[in-house]
Amino acid sequence: MEIGGYIELEKSNKKMLYADKILLNAGRNCLKYIIKAKNIQKIYLPYFLCDSVRDACKDEYINIAYYHISDNFLPKSIELQHDEWIYVVNYYGQLSNQKLEELHNEFSGRMIVDNAQAYFQEPVIGIDTLYTCRKFFGVADGAILSTSQLMTSELSKDESFQHMNFLLGRFERSASEFYGEYAENNKRFKNEPIKKMSELTKNLLNGIDYEFVKEARTTNFNYLHQQLKDINLLTVTKVEGAFAYPLMIENAAEIRKQLIAKKIYIPLLWPNVLDDVEEDSLEYQLALNILPLPCDQRYGVKEMDIIVSEIMNQLRL
Structure with a gap:
């Protein structure tokens, strides 16, 4: 056991979600x-x-x-x-x-x-x-x-x-x-x-404010859903504390490219699927055409509106 010396990162006295797992x-x-x-x-x-x-x-x-x-x-x-x-x-x-x-x-x-x-x-x-x-x-x-x-x-x-x-x-x-x-x-x-x-x-x-994170993700998801549900090829149910908003549209690869050029980083999740299945399969279309839009706790409605505006601009081109 060491006593004294320089101070390390502070220890949190809170309790993480699922601490008993x-x-x-x-x-x-x-x-x-x-x-x-x-x-x-x-x-x-x-x-x-x-x-x-x-x-x-x-x-x-x-x-x-x-x-x-x-x-x-x-x-x-x-x-x-x-x-x-x-x-x-x-x-x-x-x-x-x-x-x-x-x-x-x-x-x-x-x-x-x-x-x-x-x-x-x-x-x-x-x-x-x-x-x-x-x-x-x-x-x-x-x-x-x-x-x-x-x-x-x-x-x-x-x-x-x-x-x-x-x-x-x-x-x-x-x-x-x-x-x-x-x-x-x-x-x-x-x-x-x-x-x-x-x-x-x-x-x-242990130091995370989980209620804040959950509320922010939920609010952002709901905003994206309200704005984009009419063009979404998926039937999406609302999620508490969402991971991302799954927007499925045609020509998603090109729109992803244009969004990244605008510094809106949309990942291609699981690109291995494009090699593992036939092009006419549902899985191929899901992997290719779902844009997992960020809706996490770093952002609010302002950033969600930027995402929506850029997507709609690309669809109008």
């Missing part, structure tokens, strides 16, 4: 944790999914099958055998807990829910559910797992201090200046073993 270092490692704890041998994954989830399953040497989703993001035509599991993604928080409970019953309890895009949607009791902190907050790592089945092996604790530079830089300078470091940080999880959440990440999460 299993706190890990990465979302994909939450899945690995469940696979190990429940000895899963085969899992169904949606075609519309980040390749990191598939890679995590391959790392655990389990059998993988794939399923299609419908236009309301629900699994299509799946009948599980007694030793099979299904991985259900709560895309943009569009699956309510009632719907997740219905699916859980339909699949006889052998279901894992990915709430990486629905941080403020509390887990349903009895349903294995995972969350990713980086998609909602300014942290370099961190994930939450809600499950009743514990691994028997002891986990080491992660450390995050070496991975914070892109966040510190982004605080005082532009995002583009540190994008390379941000991308490298994302890549490192490919080889990261399952670890407990770092003390640094936990402390940062």
Whole structure:
């Protein structure tokens, strides 16, 4: 124990959301944790999914099958055998807990829910559910797992201090200046073993005003929905504390390009899907033509109006 010396980051006395759950270092490692704890041998994954989830399953040497989703993001035509599991993604928080409970019953309890895009949607009791902190907050790592089945092996604790530079830089300078470091940080999880959440990440999460974040994201989402619902090819339900507003339009790739030129950064989520499925499939169209519009706690109606105006200007060209 050291006494004295220079002062480090302040410690928060608040309590993070889901503090009573299993706190890990990465979302994909939450899945690995469940696979190990429940000895899963085969899992169904949606075609519309980040390749990191598939890679995590391959790392655990389990059998993988794939399923299609419908236009309301629900699994299509799946009948599980007694030793099979299904991985259900709560895309943009569009699956309510009632719907997740219905699916859980339909699949006889052998279901894992990915709430990486629905941080403020509390887990349903009895349903294995995972969350990713980086998609909602300014942290370099961190994930939450809600499950009743514990691994028997002891986990080491992660450390995050070496991975914070892109966040510190982004605080005082532009995002583009540190994008390379941000991308490298994302890549490192490919080889990261399952670890407990770092003390640094936990402390940062303890200091967040979750009600403010939730309210800001909800307000921004609702504003975007009010302005864009008539041109949205998706039927979108309102979400509390939304990840992003999913606007599906034709020619989204060109509009994304023009928005980025205006320094409105709209990601192409899961570009691997464009290589994994046929061009006439629903999954291909979802991956290509959904613009996940930012609606997070850094912004208000002013910024949302800028986004809407630029989109409408591009559509009129």
